[in-house]
Amino acid sequence: MSEHSPVSVNTNNKKSSFKAGNEAPLLSLTGVEIARKQRTLRYRIKKSKTSYIMMCPYFILFFLFTVLPVLMSMGLSFTYFNMLEAPKFNGWANYTKLFLNDDIFMISLKNTLIFAVITGPISYLLCLLFAWIINEFRPKVRTLLTLIFYAPSICGNAYMVWSLILSSDRYGYLNGILMNLGIIDEQKLWMQDANLILPCLIVVQLWLSLGTGFLSFIAGLQTVDKTLYEAAAIDGVKNRWQELWFVTLPAMKPQLMFGAVMQITQSFAVADISIQLAGNPSVNYAGATVVTHLLDYGSTRFDMGYASAIATVLFLLMVGTNKLVQKLLRRVGE
Amino acid sequence: MSLPLVMIVNNSLKPLDEIFQYPPAIFVKNPTFNNFTDLFNVMGDSWVPFSRYIMNTIIITGFGTFGHVIVASLAAFPLAKHKFPGKKLLFSMVVLSMMFSWTVTQIPNYMIISWLHINNTYLALILPACQYGMGLYLMKQFMEQLPVSLMESARLDGASEYRIFWSIVMPNVKPAWLTLAIFQFQQMWGNTGSMFLRDEQLKPLQFALQQIAAGGTARAGASAAVTFIIAAVPILFFLTCQSNVLETMTTSGIKE
Structure with missing residues (x-):
């Protein structure tokens, strides 16, 4: 989930620094921020349950029939593969x-x-x-x-x-x-x-x-x-x-x-x-x-x-x- | 631009001597329906009843087209109108996936279909067809244009997201899914399925027709008729959808 953190950090920075400044100036800032970030990210994922369910059928098929094959052939690009024998790794040779x-x-x-x-x-x-x-x-x-x-x-x-x-x-x-x-x-x-x-x-x-x-x-x-x-x-x-x-x-x-x-x-x-x-x-x-x-x-x-x-x-x-x-x-x- | 269309129609009506005429003429001189009767005779002789091929095509093309439109639209709606973590990532993955050459993903694709044990079933053609990136991208772009106010009022009335999707979003992007249906129908109709389907009973019409057309000189007439039929069905589908695209929305614009 690390890819999404920039988004949540953005929204959180505003909130947490504002609140931390007002309510709990003594607490360690980073600890609070991380806790808030996780809570809100989890909260936001939970709240968007409907969105995820709606996308589910498409993205399951998409991962199976597009993402996986693309990753596999990117992997094959580092091999010698003649389609009859198993692929042999050959690094950047291709x-x-x-x-x-x-x-x-x-x-x-x-x-x-x-x-x-x-x-x-x-x-x-x-x-x-x-x-x-x-x-x-x-x-x-x-x-x-x-x-x-x-x-x-x-x-x-x-x-x-x-x-x-x-x-x-x-x-x-x-x-x-x-x-x-x-x-x-x-x-x-x-x-x-x-x-x-x-x-x-x-x-x-x-x-x-x-x-x-x-x-x-x-x-x-x-x-x-x-x-x-x-x-x-x-x-x-x-x-x-x-x-x-x-x-x-x-x-x-x-x-x-x-x-x-x-x-x-x-x-x-x-x-x-x-x-x-x-x-x-x-x-x-x-x-x-x-x-x-x-x-x-x-x-x-x-x-x-x-x-x-x-x-x-x-x-x-x-x-x-x-x-x-x-x-x-x-x-x-x- | 209409030359391909004119040639298909004329070729299918040419008697054999005109088909083999050199240099070839565009227009037919003595039109005849012999090519079509030839074709139907061949079809009657086939090992698997021809109605079986037609049924297979209806199943594969029908589910492939309908399934893709529904599945892609359902995923496009949250991507266009909801806010949730991971949205940008998922969307850009779909867009970028269209840029990878399908030729080299065919072998991994075949392996995955074997692992799932759906080889030699209709599913091997229908399921991959449901996840083409283009459909999701097209639907998402059209849904993005819809004003939020349209959905907000329904939400206040207590409508669920599915209800909003089905009775507000989809009717308003009718030109989009009709256009998508045209693309997808064309794609599915042209699919011979010979990569995944081994049983003759499962093969679509396209496969049987191409087998007839491959009969060489003796079948040149039937082959011209086949070309006509292969092109005519998507054209009819195109005309039905396209006239709907052009006629429905001229009266009702989307208003804020």
């Missing part, structure tokens, strides 16, 4: 290999960062923009538009569509169109040319971006109190952009936070589109991302220890980014 001896990891890390820095913010803004635009239509039209924008996420055949579009012969849709327009003379090998793979994947990823964040923004916009807009109009909000920045966005800050976390987890963990369109490994590793590298080790080379080390590094990277983004989002509407 990590030193990862950072000092693995050129492909460095390529994949670079690709992932490029991916995340470009698609992350753009996807996020697209979700917000489209959710905002859709909110202007009549309800029936809105449902239809939402379906059309959400279609790539729900149909499950997005890769098939894009492999037709990016097909490298002259029958591929993109090659066909560009050649008919006379922009290129011969077909481009979209998914076999190391210079073209990453830009193409970024475009596909952006096209796929209206997913989780998009739907949660739409739902968030429904809960914004309509009277806020009237109040804002009186307060001198002039145009729609001001209304968006000063009224709508601050009112849906919780959803913005949620969307940001989902966006981070998606843009750093990008792998599927690369594997489906460019293959794994891709030409000259041009489409390699951290997660494709992880899958390569985890499911092809049977080195789970090393894959777990990659996952742990990726996790730390995302946690850091999340800290940064949350800080930025707190300033919305200021």
Whole structure:
């Protein structure tokens, strides 16, 4: 319970120093404080019994199926584990290999960062923009538009569509169109040319971006109190952009936070589109991302220890980014 | 954006010669329902009656979706609106857990499910589905917006926290749990369960359909019909939920 003590110390310091000063100046301060702290912490836990009971079903399952597996694989990252024999402890070897001896990891890390820095913010803004635009239509039209924008996420055949579009012969849709327009003379090998793979994947990823964040923004916009807009109009909000920045966005800050976390987890963990369109490994590793590298080790080379080390590094990277983004989002509407 | 949708519908109506046409055309020329009759013929021949697969899917998807929405919302309410020791820690654990790659947790997960002796049962799919971090996070963010005054008056009237949760909080965050249901339904519907379910009698529809679709050239027509059905069900669910999200709340805003 030591993690909670900062909170209780804070509330207690005020009370106990006040009381100790008035009633029992002779008693040793620290003893009283500790006693009070324990009593109030226990008291507060007891008082919150209902809260804990309500959370019980979720957190029991959460500890079993998420916390425990995550801790176990973090532990595995310090071992050599080929999934057939028992894991063998090898200390920091996986990590030193990862950072000092693995050129492909460095390529994949670079690709992932490029991916995340470009698609992350753009996807996020697209979700917000489209959710905002859709909110202007009549309800029936809105449902239809939402379906059309959400279609790539729900149909499950997005890769098939894009492999037709990016097909490298002259029958591929993109090659066909560009050649008919006379922009290129011969077909481009979209998914076999190391210079073209990453830009193409970024475009596909952006096209796929209206997913989780998009739907949660739409739902968030429904809960914004309509009277806020009237109040804002009186307060001198002039145009729609001001209304968006000063009224709508601050009112849906919780959803913005949620969307940001989902966006981070998606843009750093990008792998599927690369594997489906460019293959794994891709030409000259041009489409390699951290997660494709992880899958390569985890499911092809049977080195789970090393894959777990990659996952742990990726996790730390995302946690850091999340800290940064949350800080930025707190300033919305200021 | 609607290209995937258009292609699924058109492909499922294409006769065989158009399916194999190269270069492939987007729109169908001679639409036919042969693919669907093919599919139903194959389904009729299957070793396990097809109704069994459908039943399995209803159980897994239904309990997985409903269970997750309830369990996650129930945990989200105290996290959003109560004060208690350990709140920040528990919440940040849930948020951070979403950032760990699921690929490497699969093996530990399998071991835990074996230890619990729920391997080869529905529970192996339903229980882990109930604890996804995203659901709790989404519900908590929406509940945070509710004004405290809404709950205070009910508390003064002597309503229990469960009653407040069920009849005040949940109706007011309807867009949130409808959206969550969409995500979760999609997830559960797409689950073939082949990792944990060994008995053919327990496997969901998705598994059976994918088996049919994997039949190669001879089943290309049935496979196109399968793709249509696999996409159509979540789309119908999406439309039902989404139109509710968009229509209910336009009339009633939350007021302090």
